[in-house]
Amino acid sequence: MRFLPTDEQSDFARTLRSLLGSAQVPAVVRAWSDGEHGPGHELRSRLAATGLFALAAPEAYEGAGLLAPELSLGFVELGRAGMPGPVVESAAVSVLLSELGDEALAKRFLPGLVAGEAWATLTLPGGSGGGPYALDADAAAHCFAVSDAGELRLAAPGEVLRSTDPARRLSRPAAAGGELLAAGPAVTRAAAVTGRWARLLTAAQCLGVGEALLARTVGYVKQRTQFGAPIGSFQAVKHRLADTLLALEFARPLLWAAALSTAPGDVAAAKLRCGEAAYRAAMTALRLHGAVGYTEELDLSLWLRKARPLRDAWGTPSACRAEVLRPVTPG
Amino acid sequence: MDLTETAETAAFRAEARAWLADHVPSSPLPSLETREGFAAHRAWEARLHADRWSVVSWPEEYGGRGVDLVHWLVFEEEYWAAGAPGRVSQNGISLLAPTLLDHATAEQRARVLPPMASGEVIWAQAWSEPEAGSDLASLTSRAVRTEGGWLLSGQKTWSSRAAFADRAFGIFRTGPDTPKPHQGLTYLMFDLRAPGVTVRPIGRLDGKPAFAEIFLDEVFVPDQDVIGEPGQGWRIAMSTTGNERGLTLRSPGRFLAAAGRLTALWHAQGEPADTALRDRVADAVVGARAYELFTWAAAARFAAGGAAGAESSLNKVFWSEYDIALHETALDLLGADAERADGEWAEPWIFSLAGPVYAGTNEIQRDIIAERLLGLPKGRR
Numbered sequence: 001m002r003f004l005p006t007d008e009q010s011d012f013a014r015t016l017r018s019l020l021g022s023a024q025v026p027a028v029v030r031a032w033s034d035g036e037h038g039p040g041h042e043l044r045s046r047l048a049a050t051g052l053f054a055l056a057a058p059e060a061y062e063g064a065g066l067l068a069p070e071l072s073l074g075f076v077e078l079g080r081a082g083m084p085g086p087v088v089e090s091a092a093v094s095v096l097l098s099e100l101g102d103e104a105l106a107k108r109f110l111p112g113l114v115a116g117e118a119w120a121t122l123t124l125p126g127g128s129g130g131g132p133y134a135l136d137a138d139a140a141a142h143c144f145a146v147s148d149a150g151e152l153r154l155a156a157p158g159e160v161l162r163s164t165d166p167a168r169r170l171s172r173p174a175a176a177g178g179e180l181l182a183a184g185p186a187v188t189r190a191a192a193v194t195g196r197w198a199r200l201l202t203a204a205q206c207l208g209v210g211e212a213l214l215a216r217t218v219g220y221v222k223q224r225t226q227f228g229a230p231i232g233s234f235q236a237v238k239h240r241l242a243d244t245l246l247a248l249e250f251a252r253p254l255l256w257a258a259a260l261s262t263a264p265g266d267v268a269a270a271k272l273r274c275g276e277a278a279y280r281a282a283m284t285a286l287r288l289h290g291a292v293g294y295t296e297e298l299d300l301s302l303w304l305r306k307a308r309p310l311r312d313a314w315g316t317p318s319a320c321r322a323e324v325l326r327p328v329t330p331g
Numbered sequence: 332m333d334l335t336e337t338a339e340t341a342a343f344r345a346e347a348r349a350w351l352a353d354h355v356p357s358s359p360l361p362s363l364e365t366r367e368g369f370a371a372h373r374a375w376e377a378r379l380h381a382d383r384w385s386v387v388s389w390p391e392e393y394g395g396r397g398v399d400l401v402h403w404l405v406f407e408e409e410y411w412a413a414g415a416p417g418r419v420s421q422n423g424i425s426l427l428a429p430t431l432l433d434h435a436t437a438e439q440r441a442r443v444l445p446p447m448a449s450g451e452v453i454w455a456q457a458w459s460e461p462e463a464g465s466d467l468a469s470l471t472s473r474a475v476r477t478e479g480g481w482l483l484s485g486q487k488t489w490s491s492r493a494a495f496a497d498r499a500f501g502i503f504r505t506g507p508d509t510p511k512p513h514q515g516l517t518y519l520m521f522d523l524r525a526p527g528v529t530v531r532p533i534g535r536l537d538g539k540p541a542f543a544e545i546f547l548d549e550v551f552v553p554d555q556d557v558i559g560e561p562g563q564g565w566r567i568a569m570s571t572t573g574n575e576r577g578l579t580l581r582s583p584g585r586f587l588a589a590a591g592r593l594t595a596l597w598h599a600q601g602e603p604a605d606t607a608l609r610d611r612v613a614d615a616v617v618g619a620r621a622y623e624l625f626t627w628a629a630a631a632r633f634a635a636g637g638a639a640g641a642e643s644s645l646n647k648v649f650w651s652e653y654d655i656a657l658h659e660t661a662l663d664l665l666g667a668d669a670e671r672a673d674g675e676w677a678e679p680w681i682f683s684l685a686g687p688v689y690a691g692t693n694e695i696q697r698d699i700i701a702e703r704l705l706g707l708p709k710g711r712r
Contacts, residue, residue, distance in 0.1 A: 001333055001334060001335055001336055001337065001401060001627070001631075002333050002631045002634070003333065003624065003628045003630075003631045004332065004628055004631040004632065005332050006332060009332060069332050214705075218705050218706070218707065221707065222706070222707065222708065229708075229710065230707075230708050232701075232707040232708055233707065233708040233710030234710060235694075235698065235710065235711075235712065237707075238697060238698060238701030238702070238705075238707050238710075239694070239698075239701070241701055241705055241707065242648075242696075242697035242698075242700035242701045242704075242705070243697070245645070245700060245704060245705060246645055246648055246649060246700070249625065249645055250618075250621040250622070250625055250645075250649055251621070252628075253621060253624030253625045253627070253628050254617070254620065254621050254624060256332055256624070256628070257334060257620075257624050260332060260333070261334075269616075269617040269621075272613075272617060273617060273621060317610075318610065320613075321609065321614070321617075322606075322609070322613070324613040324616055324617055325594075325597070325609060325612060325613045325616065328594050328595075328598045329597075329598075329601070329603055329609070330598055330599075330601050330602075
């Protein structure tokens with residue numbers, strides 16, 4: 001038992017981190033928010049070249065097998081960089097099609113997803129942890145929808161709604177119509193697994209977002225001077241940042257364990273703590289940056305605005321707490 | 332990244348579980364914070380020691396099994412899951428012993444460790460003084476050179492179970508004119524029943540008389556009870572506070588067991604519609620798991636040769652605040668019965684309230700986290 005990333009896993013995360021670190025992601029996010037998806041598509045292709053998307057597909061379809069630990073470490077880096085787009089949803093579609101085991105469907109979509117040729121997005125039934133909205137359907141080549149009745153369709157994305165994070169766009173796929181791809185209990189079962197993966201990867205993204213917010217804020221309080229001293233020397237500031245680090249450090253091992261088991265309770269616990277830690281990091285960042293933290297100009301806003309939607313996406317804290325206690329809740 | 336137990340570790344777990352099932356007293360011992368309970372817990376330490384379960388991670392020559400941190404964590408998990416008694420020797424085992432293993436002479440280790448392992452000698456800590464708490468380095472109790480040893484004078488306080496314990500350890504000022512307060516301090520051990528020692532019990536918030544202040548009036552300590560070089564006491568004391576102590580003072584097994592009891596309480600008498608309480612029970616379950624996993628990761632880092640350092644401050648803040656939240660949740664589930672002093676949760680709740688203060692206040696720990704882990708500049712406290 002060695003509960004730490006292997007050297008290989010750490011190297012993979014470092015590769016992504018350095019790729020994203022030099023990709024000027026903030027400019028990509030701002031373009032994405034303005035509806036210019038080109039730079040985001042270009043970055044997706046470069047990410048695919050690292051093998052990231054292959055981690056959510058079986059080897060038979062150009063994938064590397066479904067490797068949740070590696071994929072989760074990768075998604076921490078996507079969060080840290082503030083990567084826009086339906087990253088979780090594309091990986092979730094890949095998991096859905098892998099789990100479904102329909103060869104024709106898998107052949108049709110998986111190699112393209114693995115190669116990073118396009119984004120995909122999806123909605124799942126509420127029971128699988130999904131919400132009513134498909135993320136960034138306007139930028140995705142395919143919008144999948146699984147109904148409560150267990151029908152999987154390629155759905156028309158519907159009207160696009162704005163999110164509090166301008167880099168996220170929401171749409172409610174049409175309830176009927178579109179190409180019926182599969183139906184039955186197998187779809188419902190695959191959707192349940194997919195919901196867990198989406199929740200896990202969102203948790204990973206949250207952890208990365210929280211770490212980015214903490215790092216930027218620590219940097220700021222070291223150089224911002226008031227009363228003749230860096231504000232980071234004041235105890236009130238230090239203690240807020242210590243609490244932020246504490247929440248992130250105790251969320252991380254929950255994420256690792258969830259990635260190892262993908263069990264519902266483990267994944268819910270990871271999502272709960274990673275989501276809360278990221279949101280807490282955002283609130284600390286906002287407070288400690290003072291007024292400049294409340295501006296759109298500062299790149300900090302790109303992470304600040306992500307923290308809350310990601311905390312709630314694919315399982316609100318309340319839903320995750322209920323899941324953790326599901327086996328022991330009195331009837 | 333791996334959480335699977337080896338066959339060897341699983342066998343160790345099974346052996347511990349079987350032994351505990353056979354030996355854990357069927358009804359709880361009286362509180363170890365009372366004279367009667369202290370004696371009963373001392374006898375329990377002897378029982379553990381007889382089958383080499385009292386200090387599993389120590390070298391075999393001192394009564395241990397020489398196992399690594401992973402095995403120790405497994406033992407602790409089984410220990411608390413079995414509802415075994417609190418450890419009356421814990422301050423010696425978790426604070427003094429690591430210091431001895433790192434800094435003492437072979438003679439000192441051979442003399443001090445075996446009777447600590449058996450419970451024959453139970454140790455109290457003597458760090459704080461009336462005017463030196465968080466600012467421990469400002470302490471003024473002194474040790475003056477005399478023939479063959481030192482004479483201790485001054486006052487120590489907040490010494491847990493010193494009213495019943497046999498010996499104590501702490502740091503004393505031997506070089507009164509040093510430029511900095513943490514210089515000129517010496518780490519030594521002394522007999523709580525030596526001439527010149529007066530121990531005055533102080534009633535605690537939980538009504539137990541186990542807290543004490545220690546008055547020292549020219550108490551003789553032989554040279555053989557000085558640990559390390561005179562004048563190096565601060566460095567020696569601090570080297571173990573940031574080391575495994577952060578991990579071993581409160582094992583995850585303890586909180587996993589408590590979270591299990593809380594979950595059982597929720598299952599037995601929780602109101603499903605009360606989602607506010609449900610959320611807090613869930614947080615307790617998740618918190619115990621997070622603490623356990625954090626510890627597994629730390630154990631893996633140790634095994635790879637890493638040092639804990641300031642990370643033990645994260646650990647300390649986490650468990651102490653977690654412990655209070657867990658017990659408060661239990662009290663809220665109990666409703667009117669929460670107030671009953673004989674209730675299962677009452678005494679541990681009151682005990683949990685001390686957590687953010689002892690072993691270095693959480694305010695000081697947060698300063699350490701900010702300065703050493705985040706690299707923020709030092710400032711006035």
